[in-house]
Amino acid sequence: MALDGVARWDPVLHFIDSLDADGALSLAERVDLGLPLAGVPVLIKARTPAGSPIVTRLIAAGAIPLGTSTRARADAVSQTFGWNGSEYTRNPWDLSRSPGGSSAGAAAAVAAGVVPLATGGDSAGSLRIPASFCGVVGFKGSAGRVPRADGRALGGLTIGGFMATSVEDVALATSLVSGPDRLDPWALPHWPTPALEAGPFRVAYRSALSPLVCDPSVDALVRGSLGVPGIVVRDARLDWLPVDSAWLTLRDLDAGLPVEPAAVRDAVRVRTHNTTALADLFTEVDVLITPTTPTVAHGYDQHEQNIVVGDLCWGFNVTGHPAVSVPVGLVDGLPVGAQVVAPPGRDDLALSVAARLMTPISPPG
Numbered sequence: 001m002a003l004d005g006v007a008r009w010d011p012v013l014h015f016i017d018s019l020d021a022d023g024a025l026s027l028a029e030r031v032d033l034g035l036p037l038a039g040v041p042v043l044i045k046a047r048t049p050a051g052s053p054i055v056t057r058l059i060a061a062g063a064i065p066l067g068t069s070t071r072a073r074a075d076a077v078s079q080t081f082g083w084n085g086s087e088y089t090r091n092p093w094d095l096s097r098s099p100g101g102s103s104a105g106a107a108a109a110v111a112a113g114v115v116p117l118a119t120g121g122d123s124a125g126s127l128r129i130p131a132s133f134c135g136v137v138g139f140k141g142s143a144g145r146v147p148r149a150d151g152r153a154l155g156g157l158t159i160g161g162f163m164a165t166s167v168e169d170v171a172l173a174t175s176l177v178s179g180p181d182r183l184d185p186w187a188l189p190h191w192p193t194p195a196l197e198a199g200p201f202r203v204a205y206r207s208a209l210s211p212l213v214c215d216p217s218v219d220a221l222v223r224g225s226l227g228v229p230g231i232v233v234r235d236a237r238l239d240w241l242p243v244d245s246a247w248l249t250l251r252d253l254d255a256g257l258p259v260e261p262a263a264v265r266d267a268v269r270v271r272t273h274n275t276t277a278l279a280d281l282f283t284e285v286d287v288l289i290t291p292t293t294p295t296v297a298h299g300y301d302q303h304e305q306n307i308v309v310g311d312l313c314w315g316f317n318v319t320g321h322p323a324v325s326v327p328v329g330l331v332d333g334l335p336v337g338a339q340v341v342a343p344p345g346r347d348d349l350a351l352s353v354a355a356r357l358m359t360p361i362s363p364p365g
Helices: 002-013 021-030 053-060 104-111 128-134 167-177 216-225 244-254 261-281 304-310 315-319 347-357
Strands: 016-019 041-045 064-069 117-122 137-140 159-164 201-205 231-233 287-291 323-331 334-341
Touching: 002 016, 002 021, 002 064, 002 104, 016 104, 021 064, 041 053, 041 104, 053 064, 053 117, 053 167, 064 104, 104 117, 104 128, 104 159, 117 137, 117 167, 128 137, 128 323, 128 334, 137 167, 137 347, 159 167, 167 323, 167 347, 201 347, 216 287, 216 323, 216 334, 231 347, 244 261, 244 315, 261 315, 287 347, 323 347, 334 347
Parallel strands: 041 064, 041 117, 201 231, 201 287
Antiparallel strands: 016 064, 117 159, 137 159, 137 323, 287 334, 323 334
């Protein structure tokens, strides 16, 4: 039972922000067994409004929220950690390491086998980074794929989504919560659960999108994962601009903070350039693949020293492309993720390629 898993593992991993055992048991007693997620225990990312479409639609599909999972402190510069108010969230693979973030508790709980599914939000890699650090699947759909509780954002960085142990599970959950809502009528239309394709797929690989150099062992492992049936690696050019300043401007717009007009114009320029560059790339290949993070998980309290771990992720929040991280193996006993990026609206393609690459792994013990 999931609550037994919480009792066993939360004192070690510190992934619970708040627990509602009574509410979960009450829902479980009344669940309709004919629903697609009937009785499936889930964790909801902390500070997600209870009336959010991602929450209400999960419950309507039969899922049982146990409570909320930890995330990073809001005032932290780097968000690749979790905090329950007194303890850092730990990585089930190595208790000295971070599970990533900001959806930290979600990744730790799924990796530890406590829940099969957990929600997260991703504005700079907050689903994909913890998925990579903990060896699970993390999926950020196309911009607008999951409706938002606060409606259409000005900057449009944050996408709700899921972590699970399989590509099929994140696809099903995303389908069930997709479609416009009265809180976000501009969300994309309902997305039927995709049938994953076998390929062959043409892919381009990049170990870096900026001057930052990927750890050679991580690079070698992800490159090696491409040598599977159904994957054909092609050389293709990507004319990419740095996104640091653009991301910060869009983040401030989303937060309602004052932004200089020149900064907005520059953010739009970068977004347009990179979106066009990806469109050109996708005339030659089906998807772009990168390491999800340039390193394996850092120390659980070393987030500020490792702010660069999101370097390969946050550009696709600026452009709004679908991106998924799947585990492809271990380096020094720690998980490594491969990130698959597809054209806008081709979430099915990103997931299909990811399923070809994925190597299921489980933490020891």
